[in-house]
Amino acid sequence: MMTKVIVFGIACVLPFFFIGIINRTKARWAGRKGPSVFQLYYDFSRLLRKGEVISKTTSFVFIVTPSLNVAAALFALLFIPIPFIGSMISFPCDFIAFTYALGLAKFMLVLAALDTGSSFEGMGASREVTFSTLVEMAFFIVLGTLALLTNQISFEAIFATITVSAGYSLLVKILLVASLFIMLLAEGSRVPIDDPNTHLELTMIHEVMILDYSGPDLAFMVYAASMKMMLIALLIANLCIPPNLPSIAALCLFIGILLFIYISIGAVESLIARSRMSHVPQFIFVMTALSLTAFAVVAFFLLGGLS
């Protein structure tokens, strides 16, 4: 129990470190030295010590949302298996609770954006819900594929039984990892869907929704967003890691995979530009297509003989 709590506690503080990795990668790619990987921790603690400015049009929704977002992200973390300790909570179909808790956070985030009555934030909110609608459907195809492949319906059981023994399951894994990586870019508001560095243009989604937040509330929002990114990165890492490794080796490999994921996000951001808003759905449909292909492959090999 003690180790569980400690590892979980470490997982709770890691998201900022990984965001720091992305920023460092981008800086190195551009030939700059870049900020320290711990920069976000300084920013976070500074924001926590500040007061706030709140818009006069806002209501209780605006005030409740940041706490709820952090809570939902941490609650979702409870379901994700981490080598060494497994999931904190696991029951059949826990991934539904995972997705819907994040859905609750998104609902309130969008409302908080509309609460300010700002045209910018309305725009961000509209785009956010549209794109996440598409992502959610594709994510459920990924989950369905995993359920079909492993015959299990909880995160822990799925990742414990998923194997690379058969040839096709490697293909499936590659497809699913690619699919989840697109989801990571979409839900994490990264290039090419959204640009975390533009704060004042009509191209942005997530950043514009939290324009009116300041002080501790802003700190909560930033933390929740980075945690949400890490949740999906954790899923990818779980998918990549071979089962039945000794736990210490598994943990090291796990962290290595996570670092690799974040470095590749930095690489993607350095290499390509944000796509046009009207092209974003097409990019997300790639995720749908990948996951559907994965599903078709599994269905074909598992049930192919049956009519």
Add this chain to the structure above:
Amino acid sequence: MILLLIGTALFSVGGLISLFLKEKYKSVAFIGFAALAQLFILPIVIRMLLSGGQIEAQVYFSEPFGISPFRLDPLAALFALIISLGALLAAVYSHGYMKMYSGDTAELSSYYFFLGLMSFSMLLVVVVQNALLFLLVWEMMSLASFFLVNFEHTKEDVRKASIYYLIAMQIGAACLIAAFSWTSAITGSLDFNSFKSVVCNSGNNSIFIFILFFLGFVTKAGFVPLHTWLPKAHPAAPTGVSALMSGVMIKMGIYGILRILLLVGIPDYRLAYGILIISIITGIYGVANAIAQHDLKKLLAYHSIENIGIIGMGIGVGMLGLIYNNTFIAALGFFGALLHTFNHFTFKSVLFYGAGIVYSQTHTRDIEKLGGLNNYLPFTSIMFLIASLAISGLPILNGFISEFAIYTGIAKSFSINNIAITIAALMGFSGLALIGAMALLCFTKVYGICFLGTSRSEFPVTPEEKEYSLLLPMAFLVLAMVVIGVFPILAINMITAAVGQFAPDMSNTAMPQIISLMTHISISISIFIFIIVFFFAVRTFLLRKKSVQVFKTWDCGYQKESSRIQYTGSSFAQPILQLVAELVPQKVQVHKEQDVFPTHASFESHSQDFSERLLIQPSIRLLNNFLNKFSWIQSGRMQQYIIYGLIFLIFLLVWIWSGK
């Protein structure tokens, strides 16, 4: 049983008595009788839900009805509970809401009379098990609700909507009459129990009979493509009635389908897949159309269609579970369907009640003209928000529990090694996810645009909440939502007996699993609530000595703030509507000023109902063309009509003669 029937009759007695009272006592008298009816109905119904079994009373009517069985089983009890509570809440709500129409005594009399009649007939629908009597009370329910929809009959669009509704109901009823006469012609009996041999899988033509029944009930429930009456009738009716119709009456269609399924036993696989696929289409179609609406009540009507789709998916999953002999899946499917039926009653009623308050205070249902209502109607706003979260299936509230059950049923069916069910399960899984995500989009739009921000138009009077009778029903239902959301075990206990009727051997195998699943959910949701409260406390602690300034919204340094710079409902929904343009065609009218100094420009967009345009209107046109050929029969000349009578009499004479 007799107590239940007395309780049922009390509704219509209440309606009848309020006919003769002074205007201000009408509603009070009706509420009194409705509350008294609860004392008779609730104890029996709840005991039935908890303990199971069946109560039966044989009533002897004169011919043609004959011996008519009245039966109450857990399934009927669940629906009776919803009807009884729904009718009482609608009565309480109407007390406040109908003050808008005070002064019009005659209209109000008929309102309470038909409200009583509708509640009475709905309760009878779930207990009557004689085909002829069933059709009678079924029609009574449709007619009573028709008169309620037609309440503001001085308005032309209300008249049109109610006639449309009446015709749709008659088409449904025609299918039911055909189905019932077919079955009773084979069995020679009117008792539902005797239909078993006809509709069960081995019976001849059982699939066609089932489809006839299905079509009849589906028209009431509002499955696509027979849903078109809902978005017309719901906005036209007074809000208390819209809530009762959407929350309770359309469930009578679901009840009918379930009642027939009980007789069917293990269904044909084609029916199971058919229902599942129609339900997925219904769900997606309903929510996609809801997103496009500007009219608050019309939007909610489309959401009823969506939720009927979700209930149907539960039924479909349950049927597949029965076919593949997996009790766990069957139990989860029917559990999800039945619980969602109850849940939809709770949140949809609250949403309609909220919409009614908005309408009565602002005199508009156009979302684009609303905004900032949270400042004027704080209580309504919170209730509406909670109901919006619940209808989107988000955790802590009851919608999550029923959708979770359906999801789990679908996810479990991936482990059945069969290609057909695997593909169906994937469609259900991603379809339900898509429905959920689009419902989230739609309700962020509704709540965000109507209640948050600042108001987009001048309200004729400052909106305020002064009627407690409008707020009380909402508070009661929201309480139920939270209780079921946090302690789903309570709901399980209420529904187990009804689910057990469909999956008979579930108590040993599936039930412990479901209970442990729901305990897990209960615990994790409690943890979730704890984390939320914890972080809110942390936030409050951090800000305890800090300055919190209130300032205007950051607007890029723009000097003239205006509520018109806010995002509107249409602009909010535009990106997704562009993606589903094939499903929800938009009619756009743009008027641009071409002058050097543009003065006036306008933009209008309206969504069109796909099935209305492609299915309903063409078939009406065809029917019109065909029937026009017979228009010479109705010439308007009295002489000709007398001839018809004569021809008929001669025909009768010849017939009787030849018979001998």
